[in-house]
Amino acid sequence: MARNPERRIALVDAAIEVLAHEGARGLTFRAVDSKAGVPAGTASNYFASRDDLFTQTGARIYVRMTPKPEEVDDAMRPAPTRELYVELMRWLVRRMTVERTGYLALLELRLEATRRPALQAELNRAIRADLETNRRFHLDSGLPGDADAFLVIYLAMTGLLLEHFTLPQVLADRDLDDLVETVVTRIIPEK
Structure with missing residues (x-):
């Protein structure tokens, strides 16, 4: 798993954007990579699974909204x-x-x-x-x-x-x- 914390935050923030605009079904690694403007495959290096992506997005969202x-x-x-x-x-x-x-x-x-x-x-x-x-x-x-x-x-x-x-x-x-x-x-x- 990749260890760049700033990139992880950028990917999770991109996931938040994807969720808001595309819904849960639209939240894919490819969609997150595209929204974050990073090379294809980047998100899959930071999240073990789609469940992991959802969970980390859930953890981040309150940080953004507080x-x-x-x-x-x-x-x-x-x-x-x-x-x-x-x-x-x-x-x-x-x-x-x-x-x-x-x-x-x-x-x-x-x-x-x-x-x-x-x-x-x-x-x-x-x-x-x-x-x-x-x-x-x-x-x-x-x-x-x-x-x-x-x-x-x-x-x-x-x-x-x-x-x-x-x-x-x-x-x-x-x-x-x-x-x-x-x-x-x-x-x-x-x-």
Whole structure:
């Protein structure tokens, strides 16, 4: 197996692009090589199998989608109120819109995980760890709402993002920022 970490990251990032544009069936070594602009056969030197490619892509996707700590620090400067919560969820939607490719690839990976145990294990690990980190952050930051309110927000925002990115016309008659505010104000109590 090849050991160039920068090339491996470039190949996995190319895999994310392929997933978002071609779906799981389109994720082949040849498609990854082409998207990464490397010679044919390169991806097969970095990944033992297609399952390995899926699993490593699942591990990488959250790295790409996670905001930098300084961005989180900037976002958390205002007092931890329900209004801040609304702004944080709007920020989440904006970040996912910028990283739309990553979000769509994650949806493809979630579906593919129902058929690939190693990928499912990796996504369970990564998403559970991310969820726990965000839950602890929520509770430690003093934002309003308990752990259950955080979980309901997570589930509601996941559904909102799914609708927004996969069937945007379903909610086309509603302003996205207003929808986010509605979700937050219906779930999170005022402080």
